[in-house]
Every structure is written in C-alpha cells, then in structure tokens.
Amino acid sequence: MTTTDLPPPGELPEIAVDPAAFRHLADAQVNVELDTGDMVLNIGPQHPATHGTLRLVVRLDGERVVSADPIIGYMHRGYEKLTEFRTYPQITTLINRIDWLSSFANEVPFIDAAEHLMAIEAPPRAQYLRTILTELSRIATFVLFLGEMGLQVGAITPAFYGFRDREYVLNLIEAVTGGRFHPNFNRIGGIKDDLPWGWISECRGVMNKVLASCDEFDDLVVGNPIFQKRTRSIGIIPQELGAAYGVSGSNLRASGVDWDLRRDGPKYLVYDELDWQVWTHPDGDSFARYWVRLQETRESARMVLQMLDQMPSGPLMAKVPRIIKVPAGEVFVNTENPLGEMGYYVISKGATGPFRTKIRSASFSNVSILPWLLRGVYVPDIVTILASLYFILGDIDR
Amino acid sequence: MGLVSSGKTPKPLQHLLNYSRKYSLWMLQWGLACCAIEMGAALAGPRYDVMRLGVIPFPASPRQADLIVISGTVTDKMAPAIKRLYEQMPDPKYVISMGSCANCGGPYWDSYSVTKGVDQIIPVDVYVPGCPPRPEAFIQGIVLLQQRIMSEDPAERWRGATREPIVVG
Amino acid sequence: MADEAATEAVPALREQAVDALARLQSELGDAIVEHGAAFGDVVVRVRRDAWRRSAQVCKEQLGCDYLSFIGGIDWMPTPAVAEEGSGDTSTPAQPKEQTYGTAGSDGRYQLLALVESTRRKSWRVILKTDLPDGDLHAESWVSVYPGADWHEREAWEMYGFVFDGHPSLRHLYLPSEFEGHPLRKDYPLLAREVKPWPGLVDVEPMPGAATDGDGDAEGAGETE
Numbered sequence: 001m002t003t004t005d006l007p008p009p010g011e012l013p014e015i016a017v018d019p020a021a022f023r024h025l026a027d028a029q030v031n032v033e034l035d036t037g038d039m040v041l042n043i044g045p046q047h048p049a050t051h052g053t054l055r056l057v058v059r060l061d062g063e064r065v066v067s068a069d070p071i072i073g074y075m076h077r078g079y080e081k082l083t084e085f086r087t088y089p090q091i092t093t094l095i096n097r098i099d100w101l102s103s104f105a106n107e108v109p110f111i112d113a114a115e116h117l118m119a120i121e122a123p124p125r126a127q128y129l130r131t132i133l134t135e136l137s138r139i140a141t142f143v144l145f146l147g148e149m150g151l152q153v154g155a156i157t158p159a160f161y162g163f164r165d166r167e168y169v170l171n172l173i174e175a176v177t178g179g180r181f182h183p184n185f186n187r188i189g190g191i192k193d194d195l196p197w198g199w200i201s202e203c204r205g206v207m208n209k210v211l212a213s214c215d216e217f218d219d220l221v222v223g224n225p226i227f228q229k230r231t232r233s234i235g236i237i238p239q240e241l242g243a244a245y246g247v248s249g250s251n252l253r254a255s256g257v258d259w260d261l262r263r264d265g266p267k268y269l270v271y272d273e274l275d276w277q278v279w280t281h282p283d284g285d286s287f288a289r290y291w292v293r294l295q296e297t298r299e300s301a302r303m304v305l306q307m308l309d310q311m312p313s314g315p316l317m318a319k320v321p322r323i324i325k326v327p328a329g330e331v332f333v334n335t336e337n338p339l340g341e342m343g344y345y346v347i348s349k350g351a352t353g354p355f356r357t358k359i360r361s362a363s364f365s366n367v368s369i370l371p372w373l374l375r376g377v378y379v380p381d382i383v384t385i386l387a388s389l390y391f392i393l394g395d396i397d398r
Numbered sequence: 399m400g401l402v403s404s405g406k407t408p409k410p411l412q413h414l415l416n417y418s419r420k421y422s423l424w425m426l427q428w429g430l431a432c433c434a435i436e437m438g439a440a441l442a443g444p445r446y447d448v449m450r451l452g453v454i455p456f457p458a459s460p461r462q463a464d465l466i467v468i469s470g471t472v473t474d475k476m477a478p479a480i481k482r483l484y485e486q487m488p489d490p491k492y493v494i495s496m497g498s499c500a501n502c503g504g505p506y507w508d509s510y511s512v513t514k515g516v517d518q519i520i521p522v523d524v525y526v527p528g529c530p531p532r533p534e535a536f537i538q539g540i541v542l543l544q545q546r547i548m549s550e551d552p553a554e555r556w557r558g559a560t561r562e563p564i565v566v567g
Numbered sequence: 568m569a570d571e572a573a574t575e576a577v578p579a580l581r582e583q584a585v586d587a588l589a590r591l592q593s594e595l596g597d598a599i600v601e602h603g604a605a606f607g608d609v610v611v612r613v614r615r616d617a618w619r620r621s622a623q624v625c626k627e628q629l630g631c632d633y634l635s636f637i638g639g640i641d642w643m644p645t646p647a648v649a650e651e652g653s654g655d656t657s658t659p660a661q662p663k664e665q666t667y668g669t670a671g672s673d674g675r676y677q678l679l680a681l682v683e684s685t686r687r688k689s690w691r692v693i694l695k696t697d698l699p700d701g702d703l704h705a706e707s708w709v710s711v712y713p714g715a716d717w718h719e720r721e722a723w724e725m726y727g728f729v730f731d732g733h734p735s736l737r738h739l740y741l742p743s744e745f746e747g748h749p750l751r752k753d754y755p756l757l758a759r760e761v762k763p764w765p766g767l768v769d770v771e772p773m774p775g776a777a778t779d780g781d782g783d784a785e786g787a788g789e790t791e
Contacts, residue, residue: 045479053430053476073740074476075431078509080725081749084645085508085658085756094505100432100530116606144435163443181432181530243633243685244626245714252685259685266581266607266689330605330669332681332693334635343635345679345693347668353659355645358638358679365634368717394431397740475742508758510749511741 038066041379045074053393054367054386060379068374068382070367075397083357088114088188088324091353096182098361099395101144102137102338104173107186110357112268113333113346114188117326124270125314126190131269132203132307133173133185135300139210140169141338142297145390146217149290152387153230158221165213168206175199188324190317200308207301214298222291231286235373235385238284245372246365249340251389254292255284261336268335273310276303286388293390325352339363339395359398363391407552415552419464419490420544421452426463426487428480430470433497433530437469440533448533451540460486465543468522469530471499471506472513484520490552494539495522498529505529517563524564531566539566581607583690587629591692594624600697603669610693612670618678618696619706619732625692626711631682635691637708637718639726640677642667643752658759673697678705678728682712698728707732725750 044055053074059066079098083091095110096103108130115121122130147162170180175196177183185192221227237247237255252259260278262271279295281288328350334343340362347356366389374382407415429437440446441455448455453465460466460483472480484493495516498504503514516522523546526539542564550561580588588602588609598617603610613621625631645661665675676698684690698705707730708715719730720739727748730736738745747754 045476073738073742074473074479075471076473076475076511076740077471077506078511078749081754081756082506082509084752085759087659097432097505100435159442160444163439164445167439167443167445180532181436240632241713244712246634246636246712247714248633257685264688328666328668330610332605332608341635343681345636345638345681347640349662349666351659351661353661355661356640358636358640360636360681364717365636365714368714372713475740503758508756510754510756514758 043382045071054391054396056370056374056382058374058379058382063378065374065377065379065382068371070370072367072393072396075393077394077398079359079398080357083354083359085353087352088326088354091357092186093182093184095359096184097394098359098398099337099339099342099363099392100181101141101392102134103182104133104137104177104185105335105337106342107184108134108269109333109335109337109342110344110346111186111188112335113331113344114324114326116331116333117329117346117348118188118320118324119327120189120318120320122190122318123315124312125194126316126318127270128307128311129176129191129195129316130186131271132304132311133176133183134269135304135307136169136173138300138338139297139304140166140173142293142300143169143210143213145293146214146221146290146297149384149387149390150221150227152383153227155221155224155227158217161213161216161220165210168209172199172203172206175202187317187320189320190315192316194316200311203308204305207305210301211298214294214301217294222294228287230381230384231290231388233283233285234381235286235377235388236284237369237373241372242284242369245369247340247369248362248365249336249338250292250296251289251340251366253278253280254288256280256282261334261341265334265336268333270307274303274306276306286384289388289390323352325350326354334360337362339390339392340366342395361395361398363393363395364398367391367396412552416548416550419552420547423453423465423492423540423544423547424463425453425455425465425467426460426483427455428466428468428470428483430468430472430476431497431499433469433500436530436533437467437496437536440536443533446533446537448537448540451537451544453540460484461488463487464490465492465494467494467496467536468500468516469496469536471504472516472519473511474513475511477513477519480516481519492523492543492547493520494524494526494536494543496526496536496539497531498527501525501527521560522563523561524566526566535566539564542566579607580604580609581689583687584609584692587690587692590629591621591624594628595621601670603671605669605693607689608691608693610670610695612672612695612697615696615698615705618694619708619711621694622680622682622708622711625682625694629690629692630684630686631690631692633683633685634708634712634714634718635681635683637678637680637715637722639722639728639750640668640672640679640695641675641726641750641752642672642677643675645752646755670695674700676700676703676726676728678722680708680718703727704729704731706730709733724748727751 039060041058041060045053055071057069092107095106098106143162143165147159150158174180177185239255239257242252242255258280276299279292281292326348330347332345334341342362343360345358346354349355440448495501500516506512524539524543526535528535598614601612644663678696680694682692719733722728723736724739
C-alpha cells in the first residue's frame with residue numbers, strides 16, 4: 001500500500017491535477033525499457049538532510065521509493081545502562097543530552113519520577129519556573145524547526161530567522177540557568193535558583209518578539225505557494241496507524257488526534273492553571289505538521305506570558321535529605337516534550353541511583369514509522385518528510 | 399607546487415600561500431550531537447557568523463575540504479565512517495575536535511558504545527573543550543588554527559611532521 | 568483512592584486504572600498472574616502465553632490504541648563494580664539479593680510494556696510477563712502494534728529476548744559484529760573495569776609526595 005492510495009484522514013485539500021503529470025504514464029513505459037528498478041541509494045550516516053547521523057537505505061524504482069530502511073544507532077550512547085551506574089543528581093546531567101534541543105524538558109519527567117517515589121512535591125514557585133523553562137525550551141526547539149523546514153524545501157532565509165529567535169530564547173535560558181543548552185537546573189524537590197533581576201520584563205519582550213516572528217513565518221513559509229506544493233498531501237500519517245506506531249506529540253496532533261499529555265495526562269507542572277488550547281490539524285501531511293508546530297509556538301509564548309503574570313512567590317526547594325536515596329518502587333512518568341511523549345520508567349531499590357530506567361523517547365517511535373511512510377514517495381519528498389517529522393538523533397538513539 | 403613539497407619555498411611566497419590558505423578554510427561539517435547545534439549557531443546564526451573569518455562551511459564532500467570539525471559523540475559504529483572521510487580529504491588537512499565527547503568521551507566515558515576520543519582514530523589539531531562549547535569557543539578554535547596555519551611551513555605537513563595539538567581555553 | 572473490592576490490596580490506583588484493571592480481569596481471566604500499582608498506574612503481570620492476547624485485548628477492548636514502549640528488565644542484583652571503601656562513590660550500592668518490583672516476578676528476566684489511549688485521559692496499562700531463564704522467547708506484538716518492531720529489536724539486542732513472529736530480528740543500535748547484551752546486569756562496562764573513576768579524589772599520589780619538601784616547593788612555584 002502506498003501513501004497515495006490511502007483513505008483520506010479527515011478533509012483533504014482538493015488538488016488540481018496538472019494534465020502534464022499524466023506524462024509519467026509514458027515514463028512508466030520508459031522505466032520498463034530502461035530497467036530502472038531496484039537502485040539502492042544510501043543516504044547518510046552523514047548527510048545534511050538527515051539532521052545528524054541517521055542513515056537511510058532506500059531502494060528506488062526510478063524516482064520512486066520502493067522500500068526504505070532507516071539504520072539508526074550511530075548516536076547510541078547507552079543511556080539506559082549508564083543510568084544504572086549514576087546517582088540521581090548525576091543522571092539529570094546525563095539526560096539533558098538525550099534531546100539536546102530541549103534539554104530542560106528532558107529533566108522534568110525524570111525529576112518528577114524521583115519526586116513521586118520520594119513523596120516530595122516541589123513548591124509552587126518552583127513548579128512555575130519549571131513550566132516556564134519547559135515552554136521556553138519548546139519555543140527554542142520549534143523556532144529552529146520552523147526555520148529548518150524552510151531550508152529543506154530550498155528557502156534559506158527562514159533558517160536565519162529561526163536561529164535569530166533561538167538566540168533570544170537561549171539568552172533567557174542562560175540568564176536563569178547559566179547554560180545555553182544543558183541547564184541541569186532541576187533539583188529533586190525544586191529548582192536551583194530564582195530568576196535574575198529584570199528577567200521577567202526581558203522575557204515579556206522576547207515573547208512578544210517570538211509572537212511577531214511567528215507571524216513572519218506564517219507569511220514567509222506557510223503562505224508560500226512553493227512550500228505548500230512541496231508539503232501538502234505528502235507524507236500522510238493516518239490517525240490509527242500513527243498511534244499504533246507510537247508517533248506522538250505534534251506529529252500525531254497534525255493527524256487530527258486531539259491528545260496532549262499536558263492536558264490529558266496525569267497532572268504535572270502547572271498546565272491546569274493556565275488558559276491554553278491544544279492545536280490539531282486534520283490533514284496529517286508534512287504541511288499540517290508544520291502548521292501545528294507554528295501554532296504551538298504561539299501557544300507556548302502566550303502560556304509563558306500568562307505565567308509571568310500569575311507567578312506565585314515562595315520558596316524554591318522542598319525539604320530534601322542531604323543524600324538522596326529514593327525508596328524502593330516503580331513509577332512511570334511521561335510528559336509532553338517538544339518532540340512528543342517522553343517517559344521514564346524508573347525502578348528503584350532504595351539506593352542512591354535507580355536499579356533500571358527505561359527511557360521512552362519520542363523521536364524513536366516517530367521515526368519508526370518511516371519504512372511505512374516513505375514507501376511510494378518521490379526522492380525529493382524524503383527530505384521534506386524527514387524534516388517535517390522533526391527528530392533529534394540523540395532522542396532516537398539514546 | 400613542486401617547490402612547496404620540496405620544502406624550499408621562499409619566505410615571501412610561503413607567507414602568501416599561508417595567508418591564502420588561512421582565509422579560505424573549506425570546512426566539512428561533521429555534526430554529530432549537541433555540539434552540532436552550537437556549531438550550526440556559529441555557522442548559520444546571524445549573531446556569530448563564522449564566515450567572516452573566511453571559513454566556508456559548504457562542501458558536502460570531503461574531497462574539497464581543508465578542515466573537518468568533529469562535533470559531538472563519536473560512537474564505535476560511526477568511527478569507521480569518520481576514518482574513511484578523513485582519509486578522502488586532500489592534504490594539508492586539519493581536524494578540530496569540538497566538545498568533550500569528541501575529545502575524550504565526555505559524560506559517556508564508561509559507555510559500551512562510545513569511542514573515547516576521536517584522536518584514537520584521526521590526528522586532532524585543535525581541541526575545543528566544553529559540553530557543549532559555546533560558539534565563541536568554537537570560533538576561538540578556528541582563530542587559533544588560522545594562527546598556526548599562518549606560521550607553519552606548508553611542506554612540513556607533507557613530510558608527515560606532527561605538532562602538539564592546540565587546546566582552546 | 569481505590570476502594571473497590573477487586574483492588575483492595577492495591578494502594579493508590581487512579582480511578583481510570585481501577586476501571587482498566589477490572590476490564591482486563593474480565594477479559595483475560597486467569598491469564599493475569601498478579602497485579603500491582605505504580606503510583607496510580609496499574610501494573611499487570613500476565614502469563615507468557617497470553618502476551619500477545621493481552622496486547623490485543625488492550626488495543627481492541629480497552630481502547631489503548633497507542634504503544635508507548637516495550638522494554639526489558641533484568642532483576643539480577645548489580646554486580647559490585649568498586650570495592651567497598653575504595654572511595655568510588657560513583658556507583659550506587661544496590662541491594663545484593665534478588666528482589667522483584669511491582670507485581671512480582673518468577674525469575675530474572677521480565678518483559679515490560681506500556682500502552683496508552685489517545686482518546687481517554689490518563690488511560691494506560693503497564694504490562695509485564697516473565698521469561699524463564701533458559702527460554703527467552705515471547706510472542707511478538709508486531710501484528711497488533713506495528714510500532715513494536717523497533718522496540719522488540721531493541722529488547723532482542725539489549726537482553727537477548729527472542730520474539731516469535733517478528734519479521735526480522737537484527738541489530739538496531741549496535742554494529743552487527745557486536746557481541747553480548749549490554750543491558751543485562753552481568754554485562755560489564757569495560758571502561759569502569761580498566762580504569763578508576765575519574766571523579767575519584769587522589770587517584771594518583773600528589774607529585775612529589777615521596778619527597779615532601781620538593782613537592783611543596785614545586786607546587787608553590789606553579790601557583791605564582
């Protein structure tokens with residue numbers, strides 16, 4: 001089954017078929033004569049279009065993909081084994097680097113899991129700070145995507161815009177945590193430090209800048225006819241199949257599944273105190289995934305603005321013993337990270353480190369649908385589909 | 399070029415050659431992990447703009463590259479590919495190892511799948527420490543490399559002479 | 568809190584989890600060996616021969632259309648890396664005897680999976696099954712959840728579990744010539760065996776420790 005003869009999920013846009021396109025019927029004849037079948041194209045492991053070290057072995061028939069086999073593991077660093085040899089505070093440092101674009105968001109579910117087991121709850125101000133920083137890392141991740149995706153269809157300008165906005169947000173994160181990338185700022189029971197002087201007004205300014213540049217992306221990329229032609233009804237993920245593959249986050253919401261762990265999961269952080277909405281798109285194609293992320297960037301900026309207004313005062317740390325020993329037990333905490341569902345299944349035996357940590361990372365499942373998704377597409381569309389799924393290699397390979 | 403390889407380049411000519419090489423470093427990006435994003439910020443970010451230093455980050459092929467930047471964790475699965483691409487680069491060639499992982503394994507020093515330092519596979523000219531290094535640190539590495547290129551005898555490389563690596567910081 | 572009769576032994580099950588457990592019990596019957604709670608979530612240990620059937624029940628009857636992950640657990644106690652009192656505090660000291668977690672286990676190896684629903688709030692089930700030591704076989708879930716493909720390849724690579732009915736069990740992360748199953752507890756991290764932990768204070772004696780006077784003089788000179 002190819003992506004093209006799928007039943008349309010939801011409302012598909014009407015596409016006018018260019019009569020010239022039927023010339024490929026004639027090409028088909030040529031294909032038989034020239035025997036273009038079964039050419040193997042190896043993309044990667046080092047290739048600009050793969051965002052890192054993903055390797056794709058694609059069997060082609062002419063310009064069409066017959067089968068695609070992603071080969072992963074070029075960035076496998078053995079996190080699950082390493083967590084068994086580290087203490088809880090050390091693991092926070094380590095797991096920053098799983099999804100390196102939104103490091104802060106990685107820490108939250110793990111710290112949450114440890115806090116559940118220790119029966120500690122972080123004070124409200126710490127929860128607010130965590131939420132703000134999580135949303136800031138979401139914005140930092142998504143603006144890069146909004147730019148990169150333009151780059152993948154040949155538009156270079158959006159990439160510069162993306163990096164520009166990312167720098168603004170990284171400055172904010174750096175001002176609070178001291179690290180541009182890997183803040184390592186969460187502590188079991190709270191958060192390390194308070195906001196620096198003047199940060200809140202600075203943050204308001206940047207959020208307004210982000211909202212303005214979202215409008216720019218709207219005009220520059222979403223409204224661009226070339227971009228639409230390259231992404232509309234390409235790489236369609238049907239709802240049921242996407243869920244069964246474990247595709248999560250914006251990728252699944254772009255297929256019309258109204259599911260966001262910030263709202264639908266067990267309570268974490270302070271999302272229930274905010275006024276926000278979950279964005280979905282019925283199409284499930286590359287364009288929908290771009291559109292949903294654009295809306296979510298806006299929504300995150302609005303959420304941060306709200307939180308700045310209603311942030312409570314108070315302590316930043318709960319009472320925590322000096323040596324952190326986590327009581328025996330098992331817990332699974334999953335959160336809505338920028339790339340999708342990230343979860344930690346932590347098994348503790350009462351020591352200073354976990355006995356076993358199963359890390360459920362979003363990109364791993366998001367990419368596992370590729371062999372199905374790439375079947376039957378044209379070679380140039382591989383690049384846009386890969387870009388629109390938006391994965392981070394560290395998050396695939398762990 | 400026979401003059402250069404014979405090692406008898408007149409000083410003014412050598413100066414001119416080095417000057418040209420220094421400001422036209424074609425760079426093969428080997429973006430591996432977190433550091434690749436910081437490298438990307440240095441290359442594509444309007445704030446850092448490494449191209450003003452004459453570093454051209456465009457060749458997608460090692461055969462046109464003078465400089466390779468290994469930015470990120472090198473795994474045992476990746477190592478052969480790095481070695482092969484390095485060997486495809488023409489001399490004189492330079493290697494910048496960016497970030498703790500590429501320098502020595504970094505936070506994955508005890509992992510079963512990570513190569514503990516890219517210098518086990520290929521010779522490194524500049525080490526940029528940090529996890530990840532800031533774009534400024536990466537640019538500092540480039541500047542130090544350019545200073546070394548300026549002062550070196552081009553023939554030295556072809557004779558296979560090795561020099562003490564530079565450590566940024 | 569759970570106050571239903573069926574789950575009185577289970578503390579702190581979420582409302583949805585109580586419901587899910589009751590429905591699983593009526594569908595799977597005696598295929599459920601044991602069940603427990605993990606901070607609100609229900610953990611159900613099923614018989615090995617009902618592994619695929621429980622996935623089907625979860626997907627079709629319970630509406631868990633979303634596969635979160637499949638992984639493994641090795642309950643063998645962690646072998647001590649550092650000798651006691653050596654100063655290596657990097658490795659947490661785990662208990663020496665073999666104990667089991669929520670919902671128990673029969674032996675060393677266990678398979679762990681989590682399925683969720685995208686339509687109901689906080690609706691998820693954690694499934695476990697025991698794999699006897701010499702016979703690490705389980706049914707593959709690929710026909711139920713196609714996404715199980717990579718997860719099962721990972722579990723095969725990391726633990727050596729074999730999934731019957733899986734289309735192609737081959738290496739996922741590691742090079743194809745890699746030997747061993749890294750996530751098993753008895754797989755050593757060689758870097759830790761061959762060199763001391765870098766965070767160890769005083770791995771080697773201070774320079775000039777043997778000749779006291781000289782060492783001090785040198786140290787003072789360096790700081791200037």
